[in-house]
Amino acid sequence: MSAIELVSVLTELIFVLVFLLVAWSAVRRRTRTSVDIALFFGAIAAFIVESRVVTTLGLEQVELVNDVVTILVIAMPYLLLRLVDDFSTVPFIANRLAEAGLLFSAIAFLATVGQPPTSIVLVIVVYFAALATYCAVKFIRAARRSSGVTRRRLEAVAAATLLLGLTILVAGLSPVVPAAAGALDGLVQILALGSAIAYFVGFAPPPILRRAWQEPELRAFLRRAASLPRLPDTPSIVGALQDGAGSTLGARATIGLYDRETNKLRFQDPHGVLPNEIGPSEYLVWRAFETQGAAYYADAARANPGLAPAYRAHGVRSLLIAPISAATERLGALEAYTDHQPVFSEDDLDLVRLLADQAAVILESRSLIDEAARVRAHEQAARLKEDFISAAAHDLKTPLTTLVAQAQFLERRAVTEPSAPPDIAGIRRIVLEARRLSALVVELLDSARLEQGKLVGEREPVDLVELARDITGRETYQGRRITLSADAPVVGSYDPRRIEQALENLVENAVKYSPEASEVRIAIMKRDGLARIDVTDEGIGIPSADLAQIFERFHRGTNVDDRRFAGMGLGLFICKGIVEQHGGRISVDSRVGTGSTFHVVLPLGDTA
Amino acid sequence: MVDDDPSIVAVISDILAAEGHEVVAAENGQEALAKANGEALVLLDMRMPVLDGWGFARRFRASGKRSPIVVMTAAENASRWAAEIGADGYLAKPFEIDALIAAVERHATKPH
Numbered sequence: 113m114s115a116i117e118l119v120s121v122l123t124e125l126i127f128v129l130v131f132l133l134v135a136w137s138a139v140r141r142r143t144r145t146s147v148d149i150a151l152f153f154g155a156i157a158a159f160i161v162e163s164r165v166v167t168t169l170g171l172e173q174v175e176l177v178n179d180v181v182t183i184l185v186i187a188m189p190y191l192l193l194r195l196v197d198d199f200s201t202v203p204f205i206a207n208r209l210a211e212a213g214l215l216f217s218a219i220a221f222l223a224t225v226g227q228p229p230t231s232i233v234l235v236i237v238v239y240f241a242a243l244a245t246y247c248a249v250k251f252i253r254a255a256r257r258s259s260g261v262t263r264r265r266l267e268a269v270a271a272a273t274l275l276l277g278l279t280i281l282v283a284g285l286s287p288v289v290p291a292a293a294g295a296l297d298g299l300v301q302i303l304a305l306g307s308a309i310a311y312f313v314g315f316a317p318p319p320i321l322r323r324a325w326q327e328p329e330l331r332a333f334l335r336r337a338a339s340l341p342r343l344p345d346t347p348s349i350v351g352a353l354q355d356g357a358g359s360t361l362g363a364r365a366t367i368g369l370y371d372r373e374t375n376k377l378r379f380q381d382p383h384g385v386l387p388n389e390i391g392p393s394e395y396l397v398w399r400a401f402e403t404q405g406a407a408y409y410a411d412a413a414r415a416n417p418g419l420a421p422a423y424r425a426h427g428v429r430s431l432l433i434a435p436i437s438a439a440t441e442r443l444g445a446l447e448a449y450t451d452h453q454p455v456f457s458e459d460d461l462d463l464v465r466l467l468a469d470q471a472a473v474i475l476e477s478r479s480l481i482d483e484a485a486r487v488r489a490h491e492q493a494a495r496l497k498e499d500f501i502s503a504a505a506h507d508l509k510t511p512l513t514t515l516v517a518q519a520q521f522l523e524r525r526a527v528t529e530p531s532a533p534p535d536i537a538g539i540r541r542i543v544l545e546a547r548r549l550s551a552l553v554v555e556l557l558d559s560a561r562l563e564q565g566k567l568v569g570e571r572e573p574v575d576l577v578e579l580a581r582d583i584t585g586r587e588t589y590q591g592r593r594i595t596l597s598a599d600a601p602v603v604g605s606y607d608p609r610r611i612e613q614a615l616e617n618l619v620e621n622a623v624k625y626s627p628e629a630s631e632v633r634i635a636i637m638k639r640d641g642l643a644r645i646d647v648t649d650e651g652i653g654i655p656s657a658d659l660a661q662i663f664e665r666f667h668r669g670t671n672v673d674d675r676r677f678a679g680m681g682l683g684l685f686i687c688k689g690i691v692e693q694h695g696g697r698i699s700v701d702s703r704v705g706t707g708s709t710f711h712v713v714l715p716l717g718d719t720a
Numbered sequence: 721m722v723d724d725d726p727s728i729v730a731v732i733s734d735i736l737a738a739e740g741h742e743v744v745a746a747e748n749g750q751e752a753l754a755k756a757n758g759e760a761l762v763l764l765d766m767r768m769p770v771l772d773g774w775g776f777a778r779r780f781r782a783s784g785k786r787s788p789i790v791v792m793t794a795a796e797n798a799s800r801w802a803a804e805i806g807a808d809g810y811l812a813k814p815f816e817i818d819a820l821i822a823a824v825e826r827h828a829t830k831p832h
Contacts, residue, residue: 502796506767509794513813514727520817521735538734541727 119301124160126308131157133316143410145198149315152191155184182221186236189243190214192273196250206246213239230288237284244277258450261325261460262362265314272310279303326463329360337470341477349478350380353446357467361432361448361460367471368397369444377401377444394418397433401445406434406465412449427451432460434468438476446471500665503681504556511545511552518542555682558613559665562689571605571717576615576643577636579608583616584634592623598636602643605717606694614690617683618647618710626651626707638716645712653704662700663688721745722752722776723765723792728813732763735817736824749776756780759787761828763811766793766801777805788827 131153138150162181193210196202217236224232251270255263279300286296313321333356343349350367358365368377368390376391377398390398396416400407412431413420423429428449436443446468518541525532561567577598584594622632630650637644654662665685691698695715702708721736723729724747733743744759746752749771752762762780766773777789791802794813802810808827811819 505796506794509813510725510728513794513815514725514731516814517728517735517817517820518731521731521738524817525738535734538731541731545727 116298116301119305123301123305123308124164126305126312127153127156127160130308130312130316137316141410145195145410148191148194148198152188152195153311153315155188155191159185179222183218186217186221187214189240189247192247192276193243196247196254202250210243213243233284234288237280240284241277241281244273244280248274248277258362261317261322261329264325265317268310268314268317272307272314275303275307275310279307326360330463330466333357333360333467334470337474340474341481343478346475346478346482347380349474353471353474354380357446357448357464357471360467361464363432363448363450365446365448367436367444367446368401369475370401370442396431397445397447400433401435401442404435404437404442406432406461406468408432408461432464434461434464436468436472436475438472441476443472443475496665507552508549508556511549514541514545515549518545555686558686559682559689562686562693565693567686567689568607568610568693571607573603574606574608574611576602576604576611576645576714579612579615580619580634580636580645583612583619589619589623592628593631594619594623594634595631596634596636600638602636602638603716604643604714606714607690610690611694611714614687614712615645615647617687618645618712621683621710622647622649622651622708625649630707641716643714643716645714646709647712648707648709650707653706653708654700654702655704659700659702663698721763722747722749722768722773723763724748724768725765728765732820735820739821739824741824741828749773749779752776753779753783756785756787758785760830761824762787762789763824764789764791764807766791766795773801774805777807781806788829790823790827 131150134146134149134153138146158181162178190210190213193202193207197207213236217239220232220236248270251266251273255266255270258266282296282303283300286293286300289296317325336352336356340349340352343352346369350369354365354367357367366379368379370376371378371389374389374391376389378389379387392398392402394416396407396409396412396419409415409431412423412428415431416423423431429451430449432448434446436446446464448464518538522535522538522542525535558567577596578601580596580598583589584596619632619634626632626649632650633646633648635644635646635648663684665682688698691712691714695717697713699711700708701711721729721732721743723732723745726747729745729747733745736743744755744757746755748768751770752764753771753776756762764773764776771779773791773793780787780789788808789805791798791805791807791810792813792815793801793810795801798810798812809823811823
């Protein structure tokens with residue numbers, strides 16, 4: 113047996129094998145596509161077997177068998193076009209041209225009793241080759257649109273189709289150029305072998321190849337999956353899972369999360385074609401969710417005729433569904449669909465199950481993270497409340513200690529030494545500590561009101577510039593250099609008492625935490641329809657570690673000497689509350705040792 | 721007497737002076753360690769900047785000083801804090817001046 117013969121036998125064996133495989137799968141699952149594939153390879157196999165049998169046994173050609181096989185061979189390009197139509201859409205005109213070609217070749221063959229003149233043969237060959245090339249291009253386009261295993265398979269089919277076209281073209285040309293017949297015959301055998309192998313890979317890929325194709329996609333998915341639970345919220349995780357599953361399966365993927373309260377699957381379909389929620393219904397996804405079984409439907413509309421219009425309208429043709437569940441809890445379902453069949457196959461069920469399980473792990477760890485965060489937040493809130501109470505108690509008891517002791521001491525002296533001169537220092541101490549206590553009580557009440565959102569009352573037009581001028585002119589700040597820069601009145605609608613309190617707090621802080629000789633600058637301006645207030649000091653500054661919490665209740669800068677700077681750490685908390693309840697924002701820029709600038713932005717409100 | 725609140729220091733100094741005691745005041749643990757010189761009693765606030773009551777007590781005892789310590793604190797858990805540092809007694813702020821005087825009489829070491 114020569115090398116050429118060997119190649120030829122091998123090619124034939126592969127084509128027959130492919131036929132057997134696709135025929136078996138068409139028998140197992142009869143869909144238009146599987147039947148089309150089986151017909152196409154059936155035509156090839158019939159031709160091969162017939163010619164093999166005839167040549168090996170040296171039989172006389174049986175007329176009828178010969179004719180049938182010939183028709184089948186002639187029908188091959190047309191069958192190929194039908195196949196393309198299953199994957200993507202073939203224009204009407206192309207279909208009609210192919211049918212015309214089919215008719216023409218059939219008539220030509222039958223009319224000339226299988227011996228058409230060379231010119232006719234040439235026309236038929238060109239028709240074959242052109243159609244094969246057209247189909248190859250269509251397959252390549254379909255491959256471009258998909259990904260993963262599907263893409264590889266469609267690419268293989270495209271290559272095989274192109275090679276088949278070339279095979280036919282070269283085989284058809286060889287009788288025309290008898291001189292090169294030997295070489296061309298060899299070329300035909302090699303092209304045919306290539307085509308056979310590529311079809312085998314495309315239509316009946318062995319599991320090992322399928323797994324090898326899936327692996328990179330799966331690996332990429334798993335790599336991404338590891339970081340998914342850290343995404344900010346569940347919708348973004350679901351989005352990422354959908355993208356990942358979609359590109360792994362080469363389809364559109366969507367995840368429905370089960371909502372126990374409404375007993376519905378909630379979808380967040382990025383393609384916007386599926387219903388947002390699906391409750392107990394005939395939808396295949398609900399069926400899969402309820403039975404907790406993965407399912408594959410080559411044609412969703414046929415599997416569920418009741419909802420066929422819905423599936424057609426949504427562009428759902430082939431469908432893969434796997435339930436997402438963790439241990440005993442049903443979390444939802446993963447659905448992958450395409451508008452053409454048969455992008456998926458039974459074998460993709462394993463993959464979609466794997467993806468669904470992975471999604472379950474991710475969603476489950478996400479909910480654990482959420483749960484842990486909730487518990488932590490709850491604990492922290494409780495701790496803060498406790499801290500607040502004990503800090504408030506401590507701060508209230510300190511002036512009370514002086515008040516009680518001093519008052520008792522004065523009383524005792526008044527009794528034991530009635531003629532002694534009044535203890536002026538002691539009396540002043542009582543006045544001072546009583547004021548301090550009163551200020552603390554007011555602060556505490558403010559912070560309690562703030563929590564209830566009731567800090568800001570009636571609003572009226574307030575000129576912030578005039579207010580600032582009024583504050584800086586007070587006796588307390590005599591001897592301090594406070595400059596106010598403002599070019600025009602800035603009038604907004606505010607609670608006058610509260611806005612004054614906030615501004616005063618900022619000025620007070622600026623003065624309190626900066627050297628006596630340094631300057632405090634206040635700038636007030638109107639910009640972009642907002643009032644902006646900047647209060648800048650050249651004081652001790654705020655350590656960057658404290659910046660994030662400086663507006664929190666009871667937080668005081670770690671560089672603040674409690675003894676020198678009395679306060680409960682409520683001032684900025686209340687200040688922020690006042691600004692925010694006016695619809696504004698407060699922020700701070702600061703450098704230790706250089707100073708701080710507090711920025712307040714307030715809406716002007718309706719001052720009419 | 722170690723306390724970071726100047727008003728409390730002033731009033732307690734006045735009260736104890738009227739009782740015939742001499743008072744050395746310090747506004748934190750560090751200053752108190754520097755000033756300590758065999759006093760008959762230490763009145764110790766717990767929450768103070770620079771060096772707090774716990775730090776003061778540890779170093780004070782470590783340096784071999786034996787003066788009794790009475791904790792004065794505005795915190796809820798005055799008795800626990802006193803136990804933590806092995807103090808001889810405690811006064812929960814605000815306290816009656818009789819309680820202050822009694823605590824001093826009871827715990828201060830008597831001159832030999």
